[in-house]
Amino acid sequence: MRTDTAAPVRLEDYRPTDYLIDTVSLDVRLHPTATRILAELAIRPNPAGRAGAALELDGDELELVSVALDGGALAPGAYEASPSGLTLHAPPERAFRLSIETRVNPTANTKLMGLYRSSGVYCTQCEAEGFRRITYFLDRPDVMAVYTTRIEAEEAEAPVLLGNGDPVERGALPNGRHYAVWRDPHPKPCYLFALVGGKLGRVGGEIVTRSGRKVELGVYVEPGKESRAGYALDALVRSMRWDEQAFGCEYDLSVFNIVAVSDFNMGAMENKGLNIFNDKYVLASPETATDADYAAIEAIIAHEYFHNWTGNRITCRDWFQLCLKEGLTVFRDQEFSSDERSRPVKRIADVRALRAQQFAEDSGPLAHPVRPSVYREINNFYTATVYEKGAEVIRMLKTLIGPEAFKAGMDLYFHRCDGTAATIEDFLACFAEASGRDLSHFSLWYRQAGTPSVAVRTAYDAEDRTLRLDFAQSTPPTPGQTEKEPVVIPIRLGLVSAQGRGAPLKTADGRTLEDGLFVLDKTADSLTLIEVPADPVPSLLRGFSAPVRLEQELGPAELLTLFRRDEDPFNRWQAAQTYAMRLMVRAVEALRAQQPPEFDQGFAVALGELLAATDDHAFAAQVMALPSEADVARELGREIDPDAVLHARKALRSFVGQTAGDRLAQTYSRLETTGPYSPDAASAGRRSLRNAALDLLTAGDPGRGIPLAQAQFASADNMTDQIGALAILAQHPGPAREEALAAFGEHFAADPLVLDKWFGLQAAIPEAATLDRVRGLMRHPAFSLSNPNRTRALVGTFAMANLSQFHRADGAGYAFLADMVLQLDGSNPQLAARLLGAFRTWRSLEQGRRAQAETQLRRVAAKEGLSPDVSDIVTRSLA
Ligand code: PHE
Ligand code: ZN
Numbered sequence: 001m002r003t004d005t006a007a008p009v010r011l012e013d014y015r016p017t018d019y020l021i022d023t024v025s026l027d028v029r030l031h032p033t034a035t036r037i038l039a040e041l042a043i044r045p046n047p048a049g050r051a052g053a054a055l056e057l058d059g060d061e062l063e064l065v066s067v068a069l070d071g072g073a074l075a076p077g078a079y080e081a082s083p084s085g086l087t088l089h090a091p092p093e094r095a096f097r098l099s100i101e102t103r104v105n106p107t108a109n110t111k112l113m114g115l116y117r118s119s120g121v122y123c124t125q126c127e128a129e130g131f132r133r134i135t136y137f138l139d140r141p142d143v144m145a146v147y148t149t150r151i152e153a154e155e156a157e158a159p160v161l162l163g164n165g166d167p168v169e170r171g172a173l174p175n176g177r178h179y180a181v182w183r184d185p186h187p188k189p190c191y192l193f194a195l196v197g198g199k200l201g202r203v204g205g206e207i208v209t210r211s212g213r214k215v216e217l218g219v220y221v222e223p224g225k226e227s228r229a230g231y232a233l234d235a236l237v238r239s240m241r242w243d244e245q246a247f248g249c250e251y252d253l254s255v256f257n258i259v260a261v262s263d264f265n266m267g268a269m270e271n272k273g274l275n276i277f278n279d280k281y282v283l284a285s286p287e288t289a290t291d292a293d294y295a296a297i298e299a300i301i302a303h304e305y306f307h308n309w310t311g312n313r314i315t316c317r318d319w320f321q322l323c324l325k326e327g328l329t330v331f332r333d334q335e336f337s338s339d340e341r342s343r344p345v346k347r348i349a350d351v352r353a354l355r356a357q358q359f360a361e362d363s364g365p366l367a368h369p370v371r372p373s374v375y376r377e378i379n380n381f382y383t384a385t386v387y388e389k390g391a392e393v394i395r396m397l398k399t400l401i402g403p404e405a406f407k408a409g410m411d412l413y414f415h416r417c418d419g420t421a422a423t424i425e426d427f428l429a430c431f432a433e434a435s436g437r438d439l440s441h442f443s444l445w446y447r448q449a450g451t452p453s454v455a456v457r458t459a460y461d462a463e464d465r466t467l468r469l470d471f472a473q474s475t476p477p478t479p480g481q482t483e484k485e486p487v488v489i490p491i492r493l494g495l496v497s498a499q500g501r502g503a504p505l506k507t508a509d510g511r512t513l514e515d516g517l518f519v520l521d522k523t524a525d526s527l528t529l530i531e532v533p534a535d536p537v538p539s540l541l542r543g544f545s546a547p548v549r550l551e552q553e554l555g556p557a558e559l560l561t562l563f564r565r566d567e568d569p570f571n572r573w574q575a576a577q578t579y580a581m582r583l584m585v586r587a588v589e590a591l592r593a594q595q596p597p598e599f600d601q602g603f604a605v606a607l608g609e610l611l612a613a614t615d616d617h618a619f620a621a622q623v624m625a626l627p628s629e630a631d632v633a634r635e636l637g638r639e640i641d642p643d644a645v646l647h648a649r650k651a652l653r654s655f656v657g658q659t660a661g662d663r664l665a666q667t668y669s670r671l672e673t674t675g676p677y678s679p680d681a682a683s684a685g686r687r688s689l690r691n692a693a694l695d696l697l698t699a700g701d702p703g704r705g706i707p708l709a710q711a712q713f714a715s716a717d718n719m720t721d722q723i724g725a726l727a728i729l730a731q732h733p734g735p736a737r738e739e740a741l742a743a744f745g746e747h748f749a750a751d752p753l754v755l756d757k758w759f760g761l762q763a764a765i766p767e768a769a770t771l772d773r774v775r776g777l778m779r780h781p782a783f784s785l786s787n788p789n790r791t792r793a794l795v796g797t798f799a800m801a802n803l804s805q806f807h808r809a810d811g812a813g814y815a816f817l818a819d820m821v822l823q824l825d826g827s828n829p830q831l832a833a834r835l836l837g838a839f840r841t842w843r844s845l846e847q848g849r850r851a852q853a854e855t856q857l858r859r860v861a862a863k864e865g866l867s868p869d870v871s872d873i874v875t876r877s878l879a
Helices: 230-247 291-306 319-340 343-362 384-417 424-435 556-565 569-592 602-613 617-624 629-636 642-659 661-670 681-700 702-715 719-730 735-747 752-763 770-777 788-801 812-825 829-839 847-862 868-878
Strands: 019-029 035-045 055-058 063-069 079-082 085-088 096-104 114-118 121-125 145-154 160-163 166-173 177-188 195-198 201-208 214-221 255-261 274-278 453-461 466-474 489-496 517-520 524-530 537-540 549-552
Touching (some): 063 079, 121 274, 145 160, 145 195, 201 230, 214 230, 230 291, 230 319, 255 291, 274 291, 291 319, 319 384, 319 424, 343 384, 343 569, 343 617, 343 629, 384 424, 384 489, 453 537, 466 489, 466 517, 489 556, 537 549, 556 569, 556 602, 569 602, 569 617, 569 629, 569 642, 602 617, 602 642, 602 661, 617 681, 642 661, 661 681, 661 702, 681 719, 702 719, 702 735, 735 752, 752 770, 752 788, 770 788, 770 812, 788 812, 812 829, 812 847, 829 847, 829 868
Parallel strands (some): 019 145, 214 255
Antiparallel strands (some): 035 096, 063 096, 079 085, 121 195, 145 177, 160 195, 166 177, 453 466, 466 524, 489 517, 489 537
């Protein structure tokens, strides 16, 4: 067992391994409780390592059955084995073969790392350090080998046997057993190893790559769910085509398989040629999946597929380089979704998520750079910072060097680094070379944590017709980094006048600002624009051109000008959000001073105008989704009272709903759809606006909205409209809500993925009774703490998406979560550590809650024998 005293791993301590493993031949005999793994490793001294060093293979909860060197037994003193490692004291100073037999119990593996069973299906999860739970190995990504895997199982128990690479052989064996052999010719790190064995249904397809290679595609799901696998297959085909066109990346094996399993710690995993997915991100039908589910499936299918080049062909030298594959692959999947759907709407959704997750992380005790330089538990670094901020850094790079140089840099990267385990430095060198730019200052984005703020002051001189913009940046301190340097911030901008379109941007030295791009790379800088006809409203950070907080002093009239006239859709949306945010922040202040909140009509009126005029439904729906309670809390930043936030937001929603009531009702009836459900972006946009209109209408006038929601709930032919109505009903206490919830629970009793939505909806109800409701739902027959999806839906939603109830003033929400974390830590520490992350903003609360949160964090910290996962999070949270 590992203990909670795991030593920190540091980037600066990196050195190559003393040995290399060139080929791995595995013979896996699947058995529910005693699976045997025979591993034959071709090992040789690494010329870059220390000659004559001991060979120290990693292990984790392993049982060694036997070990042999070049076919001969090892003398007892020649090696040392424990569940957590196998050491050869003096291996030969030449190439040799090591044969290791281990035994593992997949049924008892509740951590869902290594080889485990999900609903009886054998599957594996090896990233980051799971392969060492299968066999002893140099479990680090810079050890790349060619794998051959033979899988043997009882045919009745596991008729389907899948591995990485191409299938080479299969056959029957005596006693009802059978086997399959898979070979992956591409050298890979062991974290990309996978195998699957079980009873699975298959939906198949085929694609011919641009060079004419035929690839067989398979999506494997629980038998009987095949009809829900079609969309995933379709998304896969579109992803493969897109990657050829957009990035020149072609698939490189004869088979590509995806397997959906119901017990999975994360979203999905990019194992070479054999992606394994959380079934939530594969299974979809109109009756069970929402438009958001379809979009997420499309994005994650693409993400995992895109890893084939950015992650697998080119992998990471060490886990500090995680953003090398994750940031880049998120960027790629975001681009894909933008091309498949609406680019502005995708950008808005991504920025919402970035702010909700990454900005929150970056402003609290768990803040870390995109490329961390130290970790105690790597599982805890699959974060919004590594993924989402990592993608923003790539996007800024593209903005700064331009699309052509970016393309040339990517081509160079694919060409130069293919087949290697690379670093951020290797990656950036390709773009420096392709663009002829010095990227050393830019690279600070990878090392410096924290969200920079950019403050802007503008001054218009009517006589000179000049506009002066003064920019100043600063980054708040983060753990371990008190002093911050200025970063390179690309600021896209334009001018919007009250009359109409923006003027061209000419600078004082007579240049035109190309693409409206100003680069702020100092602590303070200014920009003077000339020939500016009339006092305009500066539209800054268009498209959210950098992951920063913008502090720009705009009055209500200026915000409305941007909202109505900006040619940049992101900033139109942003102006509306900023307006609404101001109203809510002022309402919070009023409520805390025992005053009733007051709102002006401007926002509601502009919203009504938009509803009357727009045909971009998805965009309008984004405008109508007011900043969340968590957004408001982040804006307040300190001394947060979640109850005041809840009531301020409710009050504004109700005010807007009343003020724009007739317009909302018209929108609702105008957008009624007929004909069969289709998940395409336009249809989804229509549904999202219609549901958003009903939501606000009901917030303003429940007597008018609830009957509409009830009718929609009863008649909906698709999950989007059904759950949309149920979510509205859930906000309003009373029999309508309870009846609808009961009906839904009964109807979908046998469909765990749909019940997760039902668990989540109830866990998110902002009422004092919710904690008891959550406790009650934990006794529901479909609920199980051993299933990560169920746990996240109920416990995770309560802790992460119910601001006022998790942060109850009496501390009961915190105590409940601490109980859950301590209970789960014994079985699934990764999941426990994730849930504990809900405390990440605890220091910004008002002092009563802060004290309650600290009490519970200390209670968790005091528990003996904590996993390294939970120990790491709780220690950092309290530091
Ligand atoms: N590498 C996976 C992805 O982002 C995430 C993952 C990490 C899955 C660790 C499982 C375990 O695509
Ligand atoms: Zn990924």
